[in-house]
Amino acid sequence: MIYKKDANFPYPLLTNTSTSYESSNFILDVNLHENSYNYRFEISYEIDSQFVNKLIENEQAQLVLVIQSKDNKFFYIKPEDKYIEIQKSRISISNRTTIQLHLQSKAEINFKDNDDLSYFYSQFKEDIVVLRNSILGFSNVVIFEGSSTKPLELFEKKVNPDIKSDIKIELGSETIIIHYKNEQLQFNDSPMSNTLNNPYIYMGLQKALYRFIVNNSDDGEQVDLEQIDAPTDNLDLKFYNLMKKKMINELSIDNIDEVIYSISDKILEKYAGAVRGLSLNGN
């Protein structure tokens, strides 16, 4: 089973987010291939700690690849293993598949030679003993999201004369759908049509981010993007990725507008410029 949540463990763990190790990198990358019968997961990983690498070498610790889709599969990985294969009848990737590398102790491990620990744990390292069959660290998570049919689209538009308003913004399963009561509302007869639609885009972003907060927060007001798992909703996942890319840590009702400004490219400024241009040209 994949584990991601930051928490305080009873002894130092090597993860990408914890501060127990001075330099804690446990990086996994996976590439997916398929043939008629199997899926092949090609793996590569990188561990920063010499101490931990030595445990793997000496077979005191064991890498375990966890592949979770509808259920969990565990594979013991030797350092020389480059890939694992799974029959298609035993794994489905049409939904979300999450992959992580865990490191499990094969024997009782004393940390007295572990020079990679952060200051606090270094003081106690003589006394730190990790029992057999316990986790020593876990990597980042690689997600393959197969249920997405429009992986890169964020917006759709529809003309729908039946809506009870001029514009209706619907949050679809993967995209924001802007419904226009008629084509004129799209400014499609104007050379600036793409910019003139920006206010609708803005409205769509606002609505989607608001729902993101509702879907992904405990209190309905703010989301700590470093704490939550990648959302399962495909539209939320896109926003999650966009925000992560722009290094946004927190989304809240208070900062929605700042977040829109960060993840989009000056859409209102461009809109204002277009309107000003049109009014000057007397078009």
Place this chain on the structure above:
Amino acid sequence: MEIKLLKKGYKNNEQFYKDFLEDQVKNKEEYFSDEVAFIDVTPDFPIYIAQGSESTKSELFHQAFDAISDSYLHTNRDIHFDELFWHSLLAVYKRDYLLEQYPQINDGLNHFNNIVLKDFNWENYIYKCVLGAQYINDAISDVSERKRYYSLIIDNLDVFNYIIKYEIFRNDKFLINILDIIDELKLSKVLKSKITGRDDLGKDERVGRRVIFEFNKSYPIIMSPMLEKDDLKELFLQYLVYYYQDTKQLQLIE
């Protein structure tokens, strides 16, 4: 055969329910997407096993396990682990069988939802049987052994439910190890028993569920799904003691 897959929007749909009762679903193009699934045969099996005596239910479960093992498991998971496939199969191709077996479907949309269009998760009987059958089939090759394990699942359904409820324990090795431990230590009854003296846990808390939950809380420090049976047994007993202190029973175990 080819199974035409339903299009989004069939759930909680009065008209769809009506059309199901009047045998009209298959005639209405608007219910279907363009997609299809292929499967050789689709024998009938019990899909809803909530009623009847323990022995009746046990019999129905065995029927379901057998049918799924024989005819469904070899398909890709994109089929046999797909809610849409099962809902399409049931609502479009199994109408007569379902109405005959579960006449309460006629009584209202909620029955239809609960029996035919039940969400495909750990509470769904097909899901339970698919997962159970798959784990047992993959790990055990001997047919009579498989039957024995099916029986163990059926006898320890409460624990089984809790195992597949937590994603982390949806794993063949863990399931079989737990079933073995229960069987070897004759814990079936103990695990089903209510916990006493722990009002904080709620009125209907069972020992088995709490043991599984303790494994859950300990993960990933304790990577229980990967443990060998003996290592797992040690922990199992440790956790059992947290919730079950009847020393007489425990002495029997030791």
Place this chain on the structure above:
Amino acid sequence: MSLSENQQLWQFSPIPNIEESNFNKYLERFYNMGTSGLTRENAQNSLDGRLLENNDPVILTIKTGTISKDDIPGIEEVKNRISCFHGRNSYTKETIDHMRNKMNQEEVAYISFEDSNTRGLKGAKNGQSESKEDTWAIYAYNKGVHSEEENKAFENSRGGSHGVGKIASNAASDLHIMYFANCDEDGNQHLGGTAQLLEHKYNDQCYRSTGYFADLQTIEGNKTKFYPFENKFHEVFQKNNRGLKIIIPFLREQYNDEKEIIKSICDSFFISILEKKLEVIVNDKKIDSKTIKDFVSNKDYYIQDIAEMKNEFTPLYINTYLNEEPVPLKISDGINDYNFSLYFRYDSAIPKGRVAIVRTIGMKIEDKKIKNNVNKPFNAVLVAGSYEDGYLKSLENESHTELAFEHIKDQRLQKNAKKFINNLSKEISKIIEESIKKNNPTDGLMNTKDILYVVENQFKKDLTEAMGTVKISKDKSIVKVTTDAPKKKKKNKKKSSDNPVKPRNPVKRVKPKVDIGETNGTEEKLDKYSAHPDIVERLIVGDNEFVIFDFTGSKEISKEKLCNISFSVIDGMGVEYPDEFKINDNYSSVIDNTTGDQCKIENNLIKDIEIKQGVAQLQLELKNNFNRALKFVYYVEV
């Protein structure tokens, strides 16, 4: 024929009295059309004169320069005539003044248009002739009539259909004079010319306004006939190879603009040039199928920013013509169908939509504005076939600048013409609308030219970078997301100050749950914060658990003296259970390591832990049944 000393070179026909006191009305019209009118007319005439037997491009050489007035044949005669004009209205007076002002220059500006690979005029030797084949006679002596070709298809594609084109050259001269030097198939070289003056009285005789540069010979009694002079004049007036050369002395200053000449050639004849039917040399600059793009893409000649192309569209037309596939377009006048090829381009950057209406011969008639579509983002070139050329020609106004119906006399034909022009607009606007719809689909997903494209494209770029897609099979595409792996990569190795990530707040306020009925108001309400795992160090050694909280990064907590701590268990799936873990059941003692004092536990809360310099420390003694594999997040109340 040789010139004698006192021979009269300009012939004006005597008339009994002066009836018309104005200049020819076409002069002003062409004058208003400036360089482009002049260039168009002459280039068009050259194209009309192309050799039918081969496909070599017509070469038109345009030269500007100066010439001594003494080298302009018969110029003193023209001056004498002008000297005796009487202006009878202010406009005429003004023109006469202008002529007199300019006629005494010593160095005179001129322009010449010389074509080759053309036929030149025929039958010059016959002088004024009734024969239809003697094109010299028609060109030289009949104004407002053009000779009709015997080849109908060729006639249809000819440019000038109003026969007034020559006057464009007169209009370009301050003195309204122009010469034409001809060399025919057999190498006969002659010079003719016309002057568009006023009806005037000269030596007590009234004369017509039009003068001909010709010899007047008497034939059969008192009948006279014009004959051209053999060309032995100054080299500017020479035409040595087959073709025609137009020479306009006293070129008006505003016509003397090389850049404008080049532009009007490109504007009107780009198709002829691209199709290698015409090459034009303007002084030292050659415009042919290869070089035309250099002129059109040169910002000294044309505006290059598409968004600013609001008056001149030639760069767009050329682009459209070269890059778009033509679509057939059928337009009816109610009786006949006419077939055209339409080159159409949609580009949202184009501010004004225009259709170049171009005839086979290659002259653009019009930058057609399509009703209701003048500001649509498109550009188009409509090219006629040979049959359609004839019809288009009949619709052209006299200055070849517009398709019109008003000039058509026949009522029925006028009605058809009107219908045709309307249908033309209608058919093209259909195509415009279709393409706008296609490029701005009102439904469905975004495509590249969509109204939301610009915005969508940016998101797509970011999403691609953030996720990456894996094409697993033909119809299966999988999105790959890698969480938080690279984030820490450089964090500790390099303390970079340019890292834009704001330091996170180590604690986060937890909204208090509203307890209904339980608050009795006696207890002070405390603020509850979750402590980020980064600021908590936890370790189990033997039967003791040490937990250290570092609140120094939190301004909310570091200044406090005391805090309360509670625990939440996290399960294997990351789910938090706030009430699951009971402190009293799991720890036999809890010691505040700052003070060494035993802590009080109330309501599953460790109370009053001292914060010293932002740090709180706990030492907890484990009970036997403590599950050592548990993990927590901590909450702090202050």
